[in-house]
Amino acid sequence: MVKNGRKIVLESGDHAFMQGDSDSKVYFVKSGLLKAYYIRSDGKEHIKSFLPEGSIIGSMVALVDGDPCTFSLVASEPTTAIALPYKVLADVAQSDIGLANALVGFLGTYGKRKEQREYQLLSLSAEDRFALLIETMPDIADRVSQADLASYIGITPQALSRIKRRLK
Amino acid sequence: MVKNGRKIVLESGDHAFMQGDSDSKVYFVKSGLLKAYYIRSDGKEHIKSFLPEGSIIGSMVALVDGDPCTFSLVASEPTTAIALPYKVLADVAQSDIGLANALVGFLGTYGKRKEQREYQLLSLSAEDRFALLIETMPDIADRVSQADLASYIGITPQALSRIKRRLK
DNA sequence: ACGACAAATGAACCTCGGTTAATTACGACG
DNA sequence: CGTCGTAATTAACCGAGGTTCATTTGTCGT
Numbered sequence: 001m002v003k004n005g006r007k008i009v010l011e012s013g014d015h016a017f018m019q020g021d022s023d024s025k026v027y028f029v030k031s032g033l034l035k036a037y038y039i040r041s042d043g044k045e046h047i048k049s050f051l052p053e054g055s056i057i058g059s060m061v062a063l064v065d066g067d068p069c070t071f072s073l074v075a076s077e078p079t080t081a082i083a084l085p086y087k088v089l090a091d092v093a094q095s096d097i098g099l100a101n102a103l104v105g106f107l108g109t110y111g112k113r114k115e116q117r118e119y120q121l122l123s124l125s126a127e128d129r130f131a132l133l134i135e136t137m138p139d140i141a142d143r144v145s146q147a148d149l150a151s152y153i154g155i156t157p158q159a160l161s162r163i164k165r166r167l168k
Numbered sequence: 169m170v171k172n173g174r175k176i177v178l179e180s181g182d183h184a185f186m187q188g189d190s191d192s193k194v195y196f197v198k199s200g201l202l203k204a205y206y207i208r209s210d211g212k213e214h215i216k217s218f219l220p221e222g223s224i225i226g227s228m229v230a231l232v233d234g235d236p237c238t239f240s241l242v243a244s245e246p247t248t249a250i251a252l253p254y255k256v257l258a259d260v261a262q263s264d265i266g267l268a269n270a271l272v273g274f275l276g277t278y279g280k281r282k283e284q285r286e287y288q289l290l291s292l293s294a295e296d297r298f299a300l301l302i303e304t305m306p307d308i309a310d311r312v313s314q315a316d317l318a319s320y321i322g323i324t325p326q327a328l329s330r331i332k333r334r335l336k
Numbered sequence: 337a338c339g340a341c342a343a344a345t346g347a348a349c350c351t352c353g354g355t356t357a358a359t360t361a362c363g364a365c366g
Numbered sequence: 367c368g369t370c371g372t373a374a375t376t377a378a379c380c381g382a383g384g385t386t387c388a389t390t391t392g393t394c395g396t
Contacts, residue, residue: 040291048286060283064276070283093269100268101261107275108232114282115228115238118216121289122322123208126383146344154290159383161345294353314374327353329375338396345390352383360375366368 005082010034010075016083019072024062025083026106029055032079033143037151038071047152049113050076050140056106062086063107076144126155127163173250178202178243184251187240192230193251194274197223200247201311205319206239215320218244218308224274230254231275244312294323295331 005028010016017024019038027034034051048071051057061067063086093100120129130153134141141149150160173196178184185192187206195202202219216239219225229235231254261268288297298321302309309317318328 038287044291046287046290060276060279064273064280070287090272093272095265097263097265097268100265100272103272104258104261104268104275105232107272107279108228111228111275111279111282112232114279114286117286118282118289119206119214119238121286122214123212145342155382156384157344158346158385162383165345313372323352324354325374326355326376330353333375339394341392341394343390343392346388348386348388350383350385353381355380356378358375358377360373362373363371365370 004088005084008079008081008083010079010081012075012077014075016073016075016081017069019070020068022062022066022068023085024059024069025085026056026058026089027051027073028082028084029053029057030080030082032075032081033077034079034081035074035076035144035148036071037074045151046154047148050137050144050148050152052137052140052143056109058086060110063090076148121154126153126159127166129153130160130163172256173252176249176251178247178249180243180245182243184241184243184249185237187238188236190230190234190236191253192227192237193253194224194226194231194257195219195241196250196252197221197225198248198250200243200249201245202247202249203242203244203312203316204239205242213319214322215316218305218312218316218320220305220308220311224277226254228278231258244316289322294321294327295334297321298328298331 008016008027010032016027016034029051031053033053034055034057036048036051036057037045038048039045049057051073057073059069059071062069089099089103093103120132124132130149133149133153146160147157150157153160155163176184176195178200184195184202197219199221201221202223202225204216204219204225205213206216207213217225225241227237227239230237257267257271261271288300292300298317301317301321314328315325318325321328323331
């Protein structure tokens with residue numbers, strides 16, 4: 001199935017798609033690192049997730065309703081990925097029960113991830129969220145800037161600097 | 169399909185399932201109001217979502233991995249709902265392509281909701297989140313306690329009281 | 337090796353929400 | 367009608383993180 005997808009090669013800074021695009025796809029990250037982020041109305045940027053090799057990513061609203069994407073996807077390192085239009089997936093799933101169930105697995109995993117993130121944002125301090133990120137993605141601190149780390153955690157780079165100092 | 173489910177009648181305070189249960193189900197709320205919440209390790213309670221008539225709810229992790237539920241579901245008003253074991257859903261979906269695609273729709277909607285909540289938690293102040301809640305569920309303030317409202321927003325009842333005063 | 341620009345740190349000040357505790361409002365019920 | 371229990375409000379104090387701006391540390395490109 002994945003072999004029907006198109007191979008994508010991105011340099012650092014290249015976008016897979018932009019917030020507002022409607023031709024969104026599912027991306028299977030083969031190597032490198034993608035960053036999913038959105039721009040708020042006040043112009044500030046927020047990082048939704050880091051997507052290292054092995055990740056699968058796509059915009060929910062695009063899959064469910066065909067709405068334009070709510071976030072952008074950009075390469076943070078030279079990256080290769082397989083891109084598969086949602087429409088193809090959904091159409092084929094209408095007749096392919098194996099794929100339909102694979103989709104269920106994908107969506108379930110996605111929901112699970114977001115459920116965990118919701119918990120983190122509601123219950124954990126910025127310091128705890130930072131510790132958790134380092135624990136689950138030990139190499140991430142060396143692969144992205146402090147500003148990106150802070151943005152993912154939901155604080156400013158200055159606050160992250162303070163936290164690092166607190167942890168000595 | 170839903171007609172295969174079992175009808176559930178709950179009084180205020182009755183639980184549909186508890187955090188840690190493994191026999192979780194999907195619930196279709198027919199009337200009344202359910203509250204999804206979890207208990208943190210420090211004993212504090214956090215409200216994940218309010219589920220008025222028409223809502224569908226279930227635990228992601230239970231569906232995907234068969235793991236125990238990560239949250240509890242309790243009636244906040246006398247409530248009737250249809251309960252459908254996940255296992256039944258998942259099993260039938262293996263051979264029923266229509267159901268499999270319905271599941272895709274359900275999970276997609278769920279993911280979309282969580283995506284929006286993530287955005288709210290990352291980008292909005294407590295005051296904005298309160299305003300948004302009132303906007304999307306105008307009657308909720310009259311149906312649940314101030315403490316529950318505050319818990320959903322992610323603040324203390326005192327802070328919510330302050331916010332209400334600020335809004336005059 | 338040098339300068340240039342971005343990234344990271346640091347400091348000073350402010351705001352929001354948490355904590356604790358006291359006070360008030362509003363039941364249900366004898 | 368008064369009382370007990372719960373919910374909601376208010377106040378005083380504190381700490382985490384935001385904002386702004388200055389300073390240091392990198393890291394490149396030539």
